[in-house]
Amino acid sequence: MTLPFFAELIVSVLLVLGGLFAFTGSLGMLQFKDFFMRLHSPTKGTTLGIGCILIASMTYFTVSQREPHVQELLITLFLFITAPVTGHMLAKTGLHMHLRFIAGTRGSLPEFMDEDVGQNRVANPGRPKPPGGLKSRHKQLLRNRGR
Amino acid sequence: MLAIALWIAISFIVLALAMNIYRLAIGPDIPDRLLALDTMYVNAIALIVIAGMWLNTKTYFEAAMLIAMLGFVSTMAICRYLLRGDIIE
CATH class of the missing domain: 1.10.287 (Helix Hairpins)
Structure with missing residues (x-):
């Protein structure tokens, strides 16, 4: 020992x-x-x-x-x-x-095949144009997180 | 010195396991829970290896090897089920 x-x-x-x-x-x-x-x-x-x-x-x-x-x-x-x-x-x-990601994520989604991202593919899943700027979108995502 | 280091490592890993269980409970989506389970089996291997050093036996090596293999296979199976809706097509 x-x-x-x-x-x-x-x-x-x-x-x-x-x-x-x-x-x-x-x-x-x-x-x-x-x-x-x-x-x-x-x-x-x-x-x-x-x-x-x-x-x-x-x-x-x-x-x-x-x-x-x-x-x-x-x-x-x-x-x-x-x-x-x-x-x-x-x-x-x-x-x-299609999990959400926070709005501050940089870069764009690379091109995936349909079988990678599923049938009903959305163009930019987590980042629609935020109505009130990026900060409020971030807060909203954080609020929605624990559903 | 070795006994103190063993205690420190055991407490860090038990804390890590507690945080994994918390993420497993609150994880908002299924992949979060899967990631928590995946981390949990790696931490369990660490705990078993430390127990083998603590008791000074080599018996627990096979248990750690089994947990490593079965954990990888089960994570792959659940990922494949979530991706394809089927495990073996």
Whole structure:
């Protein structure tokens, strides 16, 4: 159970960093304003956090059992491969279901195929011309959010 | 030092799980809830790996691997159901 000092330092720092990144990912998912912003933080922050924690576990078992223990690398690789795929599919689902996004979003919607955005496609789903300027539109969207 | 770091990591991840459950409850649309579930299984893997370090066993590695695979497959299945109305066409 007792580790050398440097190994213990590395494992502790990686554990705290991993916990912090996982916490940040979930905090972003709680705080951001629309679905497409909320998609960012779990796919980046939480994946980095779980990577840190799995590397910490790998180091801990390798040092304490005095033999290479690389099975955690499997989970790390699997999660690092599947997280972008999940994010992509969730973004496609959000576009397909015409979720609203806040009015300050820049850029235009790229051209999607009909099968990507559904049958009754609207030209610019979240951004009709606001009657009272962008700020009131933003407030209205925020008010409508928790329906 | 390691025990303190384990406690800090466990508390951060439990807080993250609590925020995920809150988003799962209030999420205004279905993809929000799906995203919350997706984040929850990643955090559950982190919690299980930390429990394995805490108890000093390698037994929990298989559980973490199973949760990773089944979580990815279930997220894909629900996404596909929402996109297509069917899982296997």
